[in-house]
Amino acid sequence: MGVINVLDKHIAELIAAGEVVERPSSVIKELVENSIDAGAKNITVEIKNGGTTFMRVADDGCGIYRDDIKKAFLRHATSKVKTANDLDMISTLGFRGEALASISAVSRLQVITKNENEEIGSCYEIEGGDEISLEEAGCPTGTTFVIRDLFYNIPARSKFLKKDVAEGNAVSALMDKIVLSHPEVAFTFIRDGKQVLRTFGDGKLLSAIYSVFGKDFAKGLIPVDYTLDSVTVKGYISKPINSRPNRNMQNFFINGRFVKTRTGMAALEEAYKGSIMVGKFPSAVLQLTVPYEIIDVNVHPAKIEVRFINERPVFDAIYHAVKTALQQGDERKQIHFKENTAFNEIKKVNPFNNAQAVFAKAENTPAEKPIKPIERIEPVLKNSEPKPYNPFDELDLKDEKPKPVSIDSLKMSDSSNPFDIYSKQAIKRNSELENKKAEFSKQKLEKAEQLILKATQQEESLPKQEITVDDLTAESTETPIETEVSKEEVKPLKENSENKTDNNDALTELPKEQTKLRFLGEAFNTYIIVEKNDNEVLIIDKHAAHERIIYEKLKADSGSANVQYLLTPITVTLDKIDYDAAVSNLDMFAKCSFDVEDFGNGTLLVRSAPQYLAATEIADCITEMSGYIASGKKDIYTEKMDWFYHNVSCRSAIKAGNKSTVQELMDIAWTLEKNPQIKYCPHGRPICIVMTKYEIEKQFGRL
Numbered sequence: 115m116g117v118i119n120v121l122d123k124h125i126a127e128l129i130a131a132g133e134v135v136e137r138p139s140s141v142i143k144e145l146v147e148n149s150i151d152a153g154a155k156n157i158t159v160e161i162k163n164g165g166t167t168f169m170r171v172a173d174d175g176c177g178i179y180r181d182d183i184k185k186a187f188l189r190h191a192t193s194k195v196k197t198a199n200d201l202d203m204i205s206t207l208g209f210r211g212e213a214l215a216s217i218s219a220v221s222r223l224q225v226i227t228k229n230e231n232e233e234i235g236s237c238y239e240i241e242g243g244d245e246i247s248l249e250e251a252g253c254p255t256g257t258t259f260v261i262r263d264l265f266y267n268i269p270a271r272s273k274f275l276k277k278d279v280a281e282g283n284a285v286s287a288l289m290d291k292i293v294l295s296h297p298e299v300a301f302t303f304i305r306d307g308k309q310v311l312r313t314f315g316d317g318k319l320l321s322a323i324y325s326v327f328g329k330d331f332a333k334g335l336i337p338v339d340y341t342l343d344s345v346t347v348k349g350y351i352s353k354p355i356n357s358r359p360n361r362n363m364q365n366f367f368i369n370g371r372f373v374k375t376r377t378g379m380a381a382l383e384e385a386y387k388g389s390i391m392v393g394k395f396p397s398a399v400l401q402l403t404v405p406y407e408i409i410d411v412n413v414h415p416a417k418i419e420v421r422f423i424n425e426r427p428v429f430d431a432i433y434h435a436v437k438t439a440l441q442q443g444d445e446r447k448q449i450h451f452k453e454n455t456a457f458n459e460i461k462k463v464n465p466f467n468n469a470q471a472v473f474a475k476a477e478n479t480p481a482e483k484p485i486k487p488i489e490r491i492e493p494v495l496k497n498s499e500p501k502p503y504n505p506f507d508e509l510d511l512k513d514e515k516p517k518p519v520s521i522d523s524l525k526m527s528d529s530s531n532p533f534d535i536y537s538k539q540a541i542k543r544n545s546e547l548e549n550k551k552a553e554f555s556k557q558k559l560e561k562a563e564q565l566i567l568k569a570t571q572q573e574e575s576l577p578k579q580e581i582t583v584d585d586l587t588a589e590s591t592e593t594p595i596e597t598e599v600s601k602e603e604v605k606p607l608k609e610n611s612e613n614k615t616d617n618n619d620a621l622t623e624l625p626k627e628q629t630k631l632r633f634l635g636e637a638f639n640t641y642i643i644v645e646k647n648d649n650e651v652l653i654i655d656k657h658a659a660h661e662r663i664i665y666e667k668l669k670a671d672s673g674s675a676n677v678q679y680l681l682t683p684i685t686v687t688l689d690k691i692d693y694d695a696a697v698s699n700l701d702m703f704a705k706c707s708f709d710v711e712d713f714g715n716g717t718l719l720v721r722s723a724p725q726y727l728a729a730t731e732i733a734d735c736i737t738e739m740s741g742y743i744a745s746g747k748k749d750i751y752t753e754k755m756d757w758f759y760h761n762v763s764c765r766s767a768i769k770a771g772n773k774s775t776v777q778e779l780m781d782i783a784w785t786l787e788k789n790p791q792i793k794y795c796p797h798g799r800p801i802c803i804v805m806t807k808y809e810i811e812k813q814f815g816r817l
Contacts, residue, residue, distance in 0.1 A: 134216040137275060138165025138264055139284040141221075144213035145259050146292055149173035150299060150370075151194070151206045152257065155315060159289060160304040164281030165264065166272075172258040177229040180236045183248065187240060189215040204411055207371055219243040220271070221264045227257040242267045280694050286310065286716070287690030290326045291372040294365055294399055297322040310715055319349060323399055327363075328687055328717070331397070336443035338400065340435030344408075345427055347435035349400035354386065354440070357394035359734045360741040362689040367401045368409065373420050378402075381429045385436035398436075404428065629787055633780055640770040642779045651805045652783065656774065658795035659782050661767035665796045666789075668706065668724070668759045677707045678725040686718045686736045693718070695744035696736070703739065706758045710736065724762055731765045760796040 135141055142159060149157050152175025162168035178186060185191050192211030195204075217223060218240045228235030228251075237251035265272035275281060282305055289303045293313050300315030313325045324332040335350040352358075366378040378400065386396045410421040422428055631652075632645040642654040688696065693716045696703070703710040709722035718740075723732045742757060768774055786792055786802060794800055811817050 134212055135220055135264075137284060138169060138281050139288045141165070141169055141217050141261055141264065142171065142285050143288055143292075144208065144217065145169075145171040146289075147207035148213065149175055149257065150292075150296055151208055152176045154256065154299065156300045156302075158302045158304070159285075161282060161285055162306055164275075164278035165285055166275060166278065166281060167263060169261040169264075170258065172256065174254070174256040177232075177235075177255050177257055178225075178227040179229050180232065180248075183225070183227070183236055183238045184245070187214045187218050191215075205369065205406055207417075209412075215243075217261060220266075220268055222262045222266065224260040224262075225257065226251055226253050226260075228253050228255050230255045277698075280698060282306070283690050283694030283697070287694075290690055290716075291365065293322050293326055294319070295367045295370050295372050295401070319399065319401070323350060326716075330685070331363075331687055335399075336439050338435050338439040340431065340438055342431040342434055343427055344405050345431035346403040347400055347431050348403075349398065351382075351400070351436055351439055352397035353443075354389045354396070357386075357390050357396055359394065359738040360692075361395045362692055362741055362744075363397035364395070365399045367399075368404060368420060369402070369406070371411065371420075372418065374418055375420065375428075377422065377425045377429050378432055381432035382436055385433045385440065389440055400432065400435075402428070402432070631780070631783055631787065633776055633783075636774070636779060638771075639773060642783055644780075644783045646787075649807050651807075651810070653803045653805070654783060654786065655770075655795075655799070655801055656779060656782055657767050657770045658799050659786055659792075659801045661763045662792050662795045662801060663782070663785055664766050665759050665763035666792065668763060671707075677709075677722050678727075679709075679722045680720065680729070680732075684720040684729075684732050685713060686720060686733045688716055688718065688737060688740055690716050692737070692740040692744045696740040699743050702743070702758060703736070706739075706762050708736070724766060727762060727766045735761060735765055763796060 134144065138161065142161070142165065146157060146159065149171060152173060154173035154175035156174050158170070158172045160168075160170040182193075188211075190211045192209060194206045194209045195211075219242060222239075222241045224237065224239045226235060226237050235251045235253035236248065237253075238248045239246040265275070276284075286303070286305065289301065289311060293301050293311070297313070297319050298315060298317040299313075301311065301313045302309065303311035311325065313322055320332060320335070320337075323335070334353050334356040336353060338347060338349050338351055340347045352363075361379060364379055364382060366373055366375050368375070382396060382398055382400075390396060404422075408423045408427075410423075411417055413419055413421050630647050634643040634645055634651070636642055636656075637653075640656060642652075642656050642659075644652045644654065646652055696710065696718055697712045700710055700712070707722065707724040708720060711719040711721065713719040718736060720732055720736060723729075723735075727735060738761060739758060742761075768778070792801065808817070
């Protein structure tokens, strides 16, 4: 008996449906692409509960004839391919004829449509692949699909669907790609009764980018328009200064179809080499137009991957297009200083002609009557602090031109020379200051001599006996004496303690000497060089050490401390996939001292961040974290948190090459000395290298 069975039609349809329909976003993709192929200029998409219970796609395209409605839901029924040669010249988004059959097999579907040449429309209902009814209906030209209860007849598939929020965000991400690929179509996206996206359909790509990613992203773009051989590249790229920490904002469209192409990504990043920081990635929305015969779109069930007959022309076209746009559009910022008009007016005018009027205009004060020299000197003699001397006060400003002054007229008597007054008062003040200093020094010296004499008398009055540790630490019943002991007075005591006497046993009970660290310097603004206990030299990587210290502190605090609250919250625009991952894991950001809120439509709002993190790094840190969650293969909470701590500590630590103070460097060295278990940075690199005195002397041949 044979073991090979021919599957039932219903089972075969369910299996085939699994290749096309994976989740609600797959359904929306197939239906919207059909609407675009039908020539629609306005398309409305509505979902509820992430699309699991309700989806609606309405367009104003050409519609479906009543005679073709039932055929449209048969497998491999299509109006876009007739012969084998048509597969080599596919210019439409859909062509296999599997979408409607697969969708109707796993849902309850209703279609209302009317062709422009018909007077009355049609309403067709089908559930699980079985026809329910076909009736006449009044409707405008176009097609409306309503899908309810996706996977209602396949519980095994429905349980693998994610939460409604995640499925809704997947649909939103798909709509973003479709909007960018066809800016000539006006799209409206309604989610749970709320309109979240609307485009004008004016055919301008920048308008579509503005609607999808917002103003901040759109204003930092450079236009691209380039043709090489038969490949045309149009769109926008980001300025190097607006780079991002991941590739999630790189969008490529080939002949109006969103695709994932490694060739395009490699060409884009190669063109940015030398213009962008290492570890940063450019953003782009590029539309490629290539001949249909050099591309194969029939290599993936979802049609998001393509294959080129020759990838080199595509690579070269993208590379040269981006390189040319960077050279022409990335201009240096210029700083314009505000001109000081008052200063310029003063420079233009000769101060000896009309000096007082110029100063009055610069200070916005009315001109005063000129003061004679004798009237200026008399108040000076009466006051303790003389008025600063101004040579313009000596001029006779009534005349248009200054009178010629002879040498003899400049000679002044001692009684009328203001400089003599200054010099006499300065000498008097200096004399008083010297007298005060001498008096203060004398008093201080006398007080010090009295204290030393008193301490000496007290020491001589004590009985000659052995001094133990208890005697030194015991509380004295006598009145305490405030005294200042110099280093010379401490020295004999230290020498006596080192001698071998009868009180050696008592001295051994003293605490051991603490570790001594002496700062020697810093090499290359990166490596701290410290001498330890006169026996070792430590070479410490300051970035790796500081990174590990922050990492350990974050893990110990678990985000409960070290928070800086932002005066102005920071908005972070994300790809919808990253946005969904971030919204689903807001508690993980809180564990890392981030206060992140869902701001809606692909945007996060950051209200607080770790105090170690610079304000300019916050947006990149949130973007990188969100991308990590979205691309993580293992949904392990501790693994993600550990990566978060790595990321925050790396960005917050002192960078190699930055200048640091001696105090900052020694704080790092002492922290490592108090925590000997810290040996490696979070990335596994060593923190400290130890060179002993023995090893150094051995290298120099001293041993």
